[in-house]
Amino acid sequence: MVKSLLIKNCGQLLTMRGNGLGIIKNGFVYCEDGKVVKVGKGRAPKADRTIDAEGKVVMPGLIDCHTHAVFAGSRANEFKLRADGKSYLDILKAGGGIHSTVNATRKASKAHLLTNTLKHLKDMRSYGITTVEIKSGYGLDLETEVKILEVARVAGKKQSINVLTTFLGAHTCPKGQKPRQYLKFVMNEVLPKVEADFVDIFCEKGAFTLRQSRKFLKKAKELGFKLKIHGEQINRLGACNMAAKLGAVSCDHCDRLSRGDIKKLAQTGTVAVLLPIVPLYTGEDKYADGRALIDAGVRVAISTDFNPGSAPSKNIFLAMSLACLEMGLTVEEALRGVTVNAALALDLSDRGVFAKGKRADIVIMDTTDYREIPCFVGENLVKKVFTGGEMHPK
Ligand SMILES: [Zn+2]
Incomplete structure (x- = not known):
């Protein structure tokens, strides 16, 4: 050097x-x-x-502060089915959805996952990304969750891009288990054993309730983890408000916040991480109100949410463009969203x-x-x- x-x-x-x-x-x-x-x-x-x-x-x-970059398998079949006009239910029947990624990731060797991840990181760096956050969450068992976090850390050392890790074992409930039981297992058996910079949970209908999420994040906080949440993506359950009160570093998605929620984020200094490629790709067509957040004094970061299901894109430039076109950000705010504010979303003060x-x-x-x-x-x-x-x- x-x-x-x-x-x-x-x-x-x-x-x-x-x-x-x-x-x-x-x-x-x-x-x-x-x-x-x-x-x-x-x-x-x-x-x-x-x-x-x-x-x-x-x-x-550039800093991509929210990705799910360690996974195996492909969901290209789902894209094809969607493009052929098939419904979400048809796709689930054909074995699609998050559980297909979970199955493939559980079966994959560490070496295979590492090869995949190194490629993704190289692609990201070609987009100017020099720091990236990677979440686990495609294992949903102790062994695979630990494996994913380890692969993320090793990949960051090998590919000369800074990697921060987030434990998202509470991404969804594994097939055949009840959310309450599964979350108890994650809290008692997995959380004390993982090494990660942050702990995150998906608070949403069909994933985990507000009560469950609060209990889980409180436990993570007790164990000394910094907090994040996937909240208000499809339904408003009060997730972001709750996480902000617990001192979360960031609330991610924020597509359906109330005025009170926005006020809470401004008061607590919690960063709102907006992920505009998701509504584009899923066709949800409900984008976070970035303008209202910034006008209320909330610090806003922009990220790809790179993952195989709802945002298979590492293109942070596309995320910036969409933040301007669909979320009301100015050009300057979009650029701050992938630098200085993305650093804040990762609790980093030495970059951006x-x-x-x-x-x-x-x-x-x-x-x-x-x-x-x-x-x-x-x-x-x-x-x-x-x-x-x-x-x-x-
Ligand atoms: Zn995500």
């Missing part, structure tokens, strides 16, 4: 400082030992390696912004105008990616 790195001639250097993009025109970013040392314009320090950004947009590495001491995770975009990033819907504008000062091919 080179000791010092200078990226000069940055037409628009998006520092993400302050409340907007903190743009420095014709700026530079100078890094040493994988950390940002100086950001500015004019005379720059000399470095071991100098990269000319050729007047393009340069910004902090260019300032002294922050990680040298950097993206050079192939455009001179930041507004083109979400404007070219779903187009990957990444030219070069750096993680901790190390350059990767696109």
